[in-house]
Amino acid sequence: MTSSDPTLGAPGSLRLAVIPGDGIGQEVTAEALKVLEAAAPAGVKFEPTRYDLGAERYLATGEVLPDTVLEEIRAHDAILLGAVGGKPGDPNLPPGILERGLLLRLRFELDHYVNLRPSRIFPGVTSPLSEAVLAKGDIDFVVVREGTEGPYTGNGGAIRVGTPAETATEVSLTTAFGVERVVRDAYARAQQRRKKLTLIHKTNVLTYGGAIWTRIVREVGTEFPDVAVDYLHIDAATIFMATDPARFDVIVTDNLFGDIITDLAAAVTGGIGLAASGNVNPDRTAPSMFEPVHGSAPDIAGQQLADPTAAILSASLLLDHLGHADAARTIEDAVIGDLAARAGAEARRTSEVGDAIAVRV
Amino acid sequence: MTSSDPTLGAPGSLRLAVIPGDGIGQEVTAEALKVLEAAAPAGVKFEPTRYDLGAERYLATGEVLPDTVLEEIRAHDAILLGAVGGKPGDPNLPPGILERGLLLRLRFELDHYVNLRPSRIFPGVTSPLSEAVLAKGDIDFVVVREGTEGPYTGNGGAIRVGTPAETATEVSLTTAFGVERVVRDAYARAQQRRKKLTLIHKTNVLTYGGAIWTRIVREVGTEFPDVAVDYLHIDAATIFMATDPARFDVIVTDNLFGDIITDLAAAVTGGIGLAASGNVNPDRTAPSMFEPVHGSAPDIAGQQLADPTAAILSASLLLDHLGHADAARTIEDAVIGDLAARAGAEARRTSEVGDAIAVRV
Ligand SMILES: CC(C)[C@H](C(=O)O)[C@@H](O)C(=O)O
Ligand SMILES: CC(C)[C@H](C(=O)O)[C@@H](O)C(=O)O
Numbered sequence: 001m002t003s004s005d006p007t008l009g010a011p012g013s014l015r016l017a018v019i020p021g022d023g024i025g026q027e028v029t030a031e032a033l034k035v036l037e038a039a040a041p042a043g044v045k046f047e048p049t050r051y052d053l054g055a056e057r058y059l060a061t062g063e064v065l066p067d068t069v070l071e072e073i074r075a076h077d078a079i080l081l082g083a084v085g086g087k088p089g090d091p092n093l094p095p096g097i098l099e100r101g102l103l104l105r106l107r108f109e110l111d112h113y114v115n116l117r118p119s120r121i122f123p124g125v126t127s128p129l130s131e132a133v134l135a136k137g138d139i140d141f142v143v144v145r146e147g148t149e150g151p152y153t154g155n156g157g158a159i160r161v162g163t164p165a166e167t168a169t170e171v172s173l174t175t176a177f178g179v180e181r182v183v184r185d186a187y188a189r190a191q192q193r194r195k196k197l198t199l200i201h202k203t204n205v206l207t208y209g210g211a212i213w214t215r216i217v218r219e220v221g222t223e224f225p226d227v228a229v230d231y232l233h234i235d236a237a238t239i240f241m242a243t244d245p246a247r248f249d250v251i252v253t254d255n256l257f258g259d260i261i262t263d264l265a266a267a268v269t270g271g272i273g274l275a276a277s278g279n280v281n282p283d284r285t286a287p288s289m290f291e292p293v294h295g296s297a298p299d300i301a302g303q304q305l306a307d308p309t310a311a312i313l314s315a316s317l318l319l320d321h322l323g324h325a326d327a328a329r330t331i332e333d334a335v336i337g338d339l340a341a342r343a344g345a346e347a348r349r350t351s352e353v354g355d356a357i358a359v360r361v
Numbered sequence: 362m363t364s365s366d367p368t369l370g371a372p373g374s375l376r377l378a379v380i381p382g383d384g385i386g387q388e389v390t391a392e393a394l395k396v397l398e399a400a401a402p403a404g405v406k407f408e409p410t411r412y413d414l415g416a417e418r419y420l421a422t423g424e425v426l427p428d429t430v431l432e433e434i435r436a437h438d439a440i441l442l443g444a445v446g447g448k449p450g451d452p453n454l455p456p457g458i459l460e461r462g463l464l465l466r467l468r469f470e471l472d473h474y475v476n477l478r479p480s481r482i483f484p485g486v487t488s489p490l491s492e493a494v495l496a497k498g499d500i501d502f503v504v505v506r507e508g509t510e511g512p513y514t515g516n517g518g519a520i521r522v523g524t525p526a527e528t529a530t531e532v533s534l535t536t537a538f539g540v541e542r543v544v545r546d547a548y549a550r551a552q553q554r555r556k557k558l559t560l561i562h563k564t565n566v567l568t569y570g571g572a573i574w575t576r577i578v579r580e581v582g583t584e585f586p587d588v589a590v591d592y593l594h595i596d597a598a599t600i601f602m603a604t605d606p607a608r609f610d611v612i613v614t615d616n617l618f619g620d621i622i623t624d625l626a627a628a629v630t631g632g633i634g635l636a637a638s639g640n641v642n643p644d645r646t647a648p649s650m651f652e653p654v655h656g657s658a659p660d661i662a663g664q665q666l667a668d669p670t671a672a673i674l675s676a677s678l679l680l681d682h683l684g685h686a687d688a689a690r691t692i693e694d695a696v697i698g699d700l701a702a703r704a705g706a707e708a709r710r711t712s713e714v715g716d717a718i719a720v721r722v
Pocket of ligand 2: 204205235460461464465620654
């Protein structure tokens with residue numbers, strides 16, 4: 001499937017499927033690519049192929065993700081995605097059509113079961129949390145969000161639509177198979193870090209799926225005796241995220257709770273302008289996909305107002321995943337340098353931020 | 362069903378079913394009752410009946426909520442609940458048994474479809490948010506959480522339990538009937554306040570239930586043309602809750618998202634030690650139930666360490682619901698006075714806080 005074994009970081013071509021998407025997705029992806037080129041390890045050449053998927057293509061052609069395009073994308077080493085989504089409330093864009101048909105379809109078809117979202121307060125970044133909370137300790141954790149189950153499978157339906165008797169269901173699916181592989185990944189990451197794993201769920205209400213998470217975390221834990229484990233209900237977890245985020249090291253959680261807690265995590269560590277993510281297929285049976293946590297923000301699109309940092313940090317995760325840890329760190333360091341220089345400085349255009357980080361790289 | 366029509370605030374007896382529950386539930390309920398007695402409007406007598414439901418009774422007898430007890434409780438004017446829940450991980454207490462069998466059963470059987478959770482930063486209270494965030498405006502909003510649908514219905518199951526092939530489902534149920542009545546309630550509250558309603562959901566993923574919420578909010582909105590409406594995905598809503606909670610006036614949301622956002626709301630407004638809630642049956646076909654948002658906190662139980670303020674504020678909501686708005690305000694004012702006096706003072710025992718607030722009343 002790959003032209004060279006990218007896990008070895010062997011010199012050669014890295015084929016990138018680039019999906020800038022909609023709104024600010026276009027602008028931030030351009031900067032991520034710019035920085036990626038600047039950070040390319042010796043002997044490595046990126047071969048980007050652009051795919052114009054997203055709201056615009058859908059509105060023009062009715063196509064969301066044709067099967068042939070999916071198969072083309074599958075033949076790449078990694079995917080860089082900007083953001084997808086049109087104007088909220090656009091009557092020609094039914095809610096979920098792009099999310100389910102493009103973003104979630106890629107995550108599911110390419111088996112991105114580890115949705116990786118690191119959160120860290122970088123020096124110079126403003127947090128909405130008080131000095132007292134920030135003084136509790138360094139905030140540096142990673143959320144391992146399950147990416148292929150939960151209420152994201154599209155399992156559900158509605159009857160009597162549009163009437164006063166309308167009734168809808170959404171089914172959250174949880175399997176021991178799906179939970180075990182992501183829990184094992186999370187333990188392994190915890191072992192490489194501060195050796196602390198927090199399971200977040202709502203086991204007192206979602207008792208069936210919750211029982212699987214609880215059991216698997218206990219069972220897989222026997223393989224990682226040096227990792228300390230605790231548990232928080234999702235509601236309680238939001239409290240700790242606001243009052244003591246330094247307590248977290250690695251969080252493992254299901255698809256929906258992971259969606260929610262990572263946005264909050266991004267907020268408390270300086271905003272979704274900085275939050276990167278990887279949709280990772282650890283088994284490497286298909287390319288992994290890297291994208292900022294933020295959306296397409298149609299309200300500020302095309303004005304060079306968006307912060308490309310999250311997309312650039314996502315490119316760093318991409319390099320790391322492909323075995324180029326040093327190049328990945330170069331990008332991260334460049335971002336840290338740029339962030340420190342931002343305090344008090346004038347706001348820059350999207351491309352100026354990208355240029356500045358590329359220069360530091 | 363009621364001995365007098367409590368909505369008229371007529372002099373007479375108010376029969377209260379009191380369920381202190383487990384852990385600190387016992388301690389905080391005692392203080393709530395104390396303050397309630399002190400605030401009793403002229404001519405009103407409370408007739409409390411205690412029900413020893415909770416983990417202790419379950420562990421001793423296997424009983425969670427016998428049908429006969431439920432029927433007795435039903436014949437009251439209101440219910441005051443402390444908190445239920447035993448030691449986390451107690452092997453004799455399967456997760457959810459008390460939550461589903463007692464707390465949620467009461468909410469469902471008594472049709473508590475409006476789960477009301479006000480959030481306000483009282484003077485003198487410490488927030489985990491920064492000065493810059495707090496300077497954006499007064500934080501004073503109320504969450505109207507749907508209480509009888511969503512993934513809380515217990516609809517779901519599992520097969521091959523305990524094996525590597527275990528598979529579980531949880532079904533989230535949403536009906537136009539259920540959404541319409543809670544949305545209408547939320548609009549009416551917004552109209553009495555700052556005339557702003559925010560719907561929180563995840564309509565781009567939970568598209569079937571989301572379509573019901575979106576449609577009903579639009580349709581019912583025609584009856585409230587002076588109320589401005591906006592929409593946030595639950596993930597984005599957590600960001601605003603951390604970065605600009607002053608933007609909210611009335612939030613309406615489903616059962617699960619409401620559970621999550623109200624704990625976060627409590628955190629940013631000073632902690633769940635202060636967060637009150639009402640499980641309200643606006644049609645008054647059954648008694649409403651008032652309880653602090655916090656849990657039973659077994660780790661600090663029995664030590665007079667718990668803050669009874671949330672339980673006391675819940676008693677204020679109870680009085681308000683029963684038509685005694687003035688008495689309700691008296692409690693709220695007493696709490697505000699006490700909170701202002703707390704800054705810098707020594708920590709007090711649970712009963713001392715109750716005494717101090719009762720004296721102010
Ligand atoms: C756009 C949406 C479907 C998506 C999700 O819910 O996973 C987004 O919020 C995210 O976190 O990547
Ligand atoms: C105890 C639990 C079932 C309950 C809920 O999820 O509703 C609690 O968290 C709450 O918010 O009242």
